[in-house]
Amino acid sequence: EPEVTQTPSHQVTQMGQEVILRCVPISNHLYFYWYRQILGQKVEFLVSFYNNEISEKSEIFDDQFSVERPDGSNFTLKIRSTKLEDSAMYFCASRTTLLAIKETQYFGPGTRLLVL
Amino acid sequence: SQQGEEDPQALSIQEGENATMNCSYKTSINNLQWYRQNSGRGLVHLxxxxxxxxxxxxxxxxxxxxxxxKSSSLLITASRAADTASYFCATRSYSGAGSYQLTFGKGTKLSVIP
Structure with missing residues (x-):
């Protein structure tokens, strides 16, 4: 069964450094998402992406964040200058536009980011 | 308060028993979804x-x-040890944009004791 994959599974970085989190969505999906989950807290929406542009973004998704689909398979989240509070599990998700299942988002296993 | 609040926060039951988790939300929704998350892992759509x-x-x-x-419940019947996980409800509100962003609750941590 196709699945969303994410790399790396864990990333440790120093405060102020740039990180890029990578995702490979399910191949025929057209909508892509990033969510994050700070330890012990809710999963929070960051951004959605469709047709090579951001569809919606939350208040969390400030100028330090950017997303890109650099090629036909990868979807990346970049944090330009990481802060301690960026430490979280970051989930990528994707969904199809097929009518019967377009509401279901398929999540990757996550990247655990630790900012020191 | 927050969209998508589950209760209880934690639930411990014996294998074979039923588990019921509740979710309340605040705004009008298009749909509500339940996800499972095994410890430290990704979210699985249920x-x-x-x-x-x-x-x-x-x-x-x-x-x-x-x-x-503005509430939903998830019942798992005849629970198994493998059902041990956190369960989240997520709502999709009506939105002019087509992004279908989900709003998650804090989750219920279910422990099924063999």
């Missing part, structure tokens, strides 16, 4: 119920939705 549906079944899962009370 079931989706639309705002015009009242009940849905999938295997040992039964979901109800009461839009008048």
């Amino acid at each position: 079931i989706l119920i639309r705002s015009n549906e009242r009940e849905k079944h999938s295997g040992r899962l039964r979901v109800t939705l009461d839009t008048s009370k």
Whole structure:
């Protein structure tokens, strides 16, 4: 069964450094998402992406964040200058536009980011 | 308060018993979904119920939705140790944009004791 994959599974970085989190969505999906989950807290929406542009973004998704689909398979989240509070599990998700299942988002296993 | 609040926060039951988790939300929704998360892992989609549906079944899962009370419940029947996980409800609100962003609750941590 196709699945969303994410790399790396864990990333440790120093405060102020740039990180890029990578995702490979399910191949025929057209909508892509990033969510994050700070330890012990809710999963929070960051951004959605469709047709090579951001569809919606939350208040969390400030100028330090950017997303890109650099090629036909990868979807990346970049944090330009990481802060301690960026430490979280970051989930990528994707969904199809097929009518019967377009509401279901398929999540990757996550990247655990630790900012020191 | 927050959209998508589950209760209880934690639930511990014996294998074979039924587990019921509840979710309340604040705004009008298009649909409500339940996800499972095993410790430190990704989110697995379990079931989706639309705002015009009242009940849905999938295997040992039964979901109800009461839009008048803005609440949903997830029932897992005949629980197994493998059902041990955190369970989240997520709502999709009506939105002019087509992004279908989900709003998650804090989750219920279910422990099924063998």
